[in-house]
Amino acid sequence: MRLKCILFSFVLSLIVPFGLIAQQSKMDTLSYVSPHKVNIDSVKLYSGIDSIITEALDSGAFPGCQILLAKAGQVFYYESFGFHTYDSVQKVRNLDLYDLASITKITASTLALMKLYEEGQFDLHQTMGYYFPFLAKSNKDDLSIRKVLAHQSRMKNWIPYYSESQRRNGKYKRKTISADSSETFPYRIPGSDLFLHKNFREDKIFKMIKKSDLYNEEGYVYSGLAFYLFPDLIERLSGVPFEQYLANNFYKPLEANSLGFDPLKKYNLSQIVPSEIDTFFRMSKLHGVVHDEGAAVMLGISGNAGLFSNAGDLAKVYQMLLNGGTYNGNQYLKPETIKEFTRCQYCEKDNRRGLGFDKPLIEYDSIKSSVAKLASANSYGHSGYTGTLVWADPDNQLLFVFLANRVYPSRTNRKIYQLNIRPRIHDLVYGLLEEEKE
Template identity: 65%
Template structure:
């Protein structure tokens, strides 16, 4: 069932005084607080009815077993709802505190966030070359690609590499110096969710080598590529002196109180709080729960720049509310407004490329068939989708935040009903429409 939270609800995982004075204090500090739809000019009855209708249809159609939704405006969470179950066995109902695999939302909530901080600290130059930062990997045509081009998916890099399958021979056996079924000094790291063990230099010898050998297109147009994001953890550690996950925890997640946001969730949370993703029948041969869904990130031992983050909707929202607050959350300034502006603006509009630096943006010309967000999302808005069925979208012009978490890849990634039913853009469109018309004039028969 959907739940509308009132001022007396406490923001997890922190416990707040429920007095109005405390509410006002948190709001004045730029932290997320709970309120009502009416407080932001939306009819709560209509909002509840329509979101429940969209989510019920999606779950009944088996687009996904369940999901979480969070909506905030002006820092006020005016709607938060959890729907359905972890899986179709209907044993574990989805709760607001449950964690989802964020998939490629990691690219902006981890990699891009870290690079933004390093950029404004003078340690990372978006106009420096790939060859400068990775001289052993960026050879030939890759050498002169700029970070700006790469982060805007404008550099001509290959879209992706199936590292796990390219580490196997045609007969299915693993290539030399890749994977073994027994651990040893040379194969110390267990591939999560399996009884396989990776070579201690798998990342350098295989993943980095495949990236180095991959071809670069001469046609510099928008092609979404995850290749560079596998390299970000090493780059962040080299530039900052801190491991990638620790850097993010120290500079962002922990100070914000985003306790569920992070990598390798089973280190901190019970398995029954983590929503499963896929029944993997071709690689790890198990139901994936508490381990990253993305195969490449799994072979990075769960800490990667392209995927690997887990979170609940509340903690993920804190990062994007910080970005909506010009870099401030609570009493801390995390990023400068100019840094956020630089990374979230369209970089190459003249080349029909909508992307910012890391961040996705609305289509330059709206197309309801392929857009993941609302028609009303303004040109200044930004966010990202995730392959597992996740989305986060922030609109500074409307001071509006939309978080959607699901496991649409359960039981199989071949399920595309979340797209066929336009679940995420329909909810997003609903919010813009309700904000536009205000209270009392919306027909419950109006569907998108």
């Protein structure tokens, strides 16, 4: 590993001053440099990460992973480790795609709402009933959009749509899910041999959300329910389908080519890392299809989960945010929009969240935190159930992307949390940055 580090640093030191990569850095894009270019000890960085990941792989925390680290737009570390699965057949490569899980909430829904907000089409002071007429006169009519995005709205955390569609004997209720396709059941649920009723989204998902109870007291409860509704709102406000709106306004111009929904439209299975072997709903290996069951019954395109990407392309979105909304000379969002959505909304109520974005714990706890203790209060990002994490720190201009499939073969594997893999890597980098200051 040390030899690899030295060779990597040497090659980059020859290439970067003269090549295209150095030119790109002048245009606020990500460039690739050796760690010493950002004043980080290469040997300590590589050996430190190698030690943490070796422990993770040996412990079976996940089969493999991708890690990207950037400082002030300069990627000083981008490595892949391990294999797609525990059979050790296919190594993870930097261009391979992972299921981002709930990172979708901020990289799809929230990103689109930010743009609509600054265009004056989306008002944070409005209510759920205003934007979703079917919720009028329900218990969610007067819920504040700001509180909903900050997970302060009293909404339930989730609804198991697939199991709510089943009878006690395990058979599916009428007009929900069928084992046979037909005009009434035209949509195959991704990763299964099951078919969805043509009106399932409106008649079942939306109605289950409408009828769901609220918690009695207001307080921080992470809820994904509204994120099933936001794609419909974004399409109504913009006049463009949700997936297309994101591609047109962000992913394509950023050249984040792997970032998107339904990756099998563009990539073969060998380029996509599998997630879980589903033994309770779709009864198959989930490979190239969304892991989240709720997003699955949204046919893979949802505001709560469903995006796939490699670390390099995901990093482009968050470098754009760190740049104050610009990337490669293009303005995507205004700095004040980013600041508003990424600031802590209800800190005085012991809720750390921004609007859509996660934030550092108000009082640091090494067991509960997914990020480093030294991550600034202005930093933001999100984790994903599959084992993913993206975190951007504007105060330190530090970007951390970690992609893994810790749910393979089963979601019961929680060793990534028990071993604190992601925060330990994050801590290592901050420590090396602090060491250089001294």
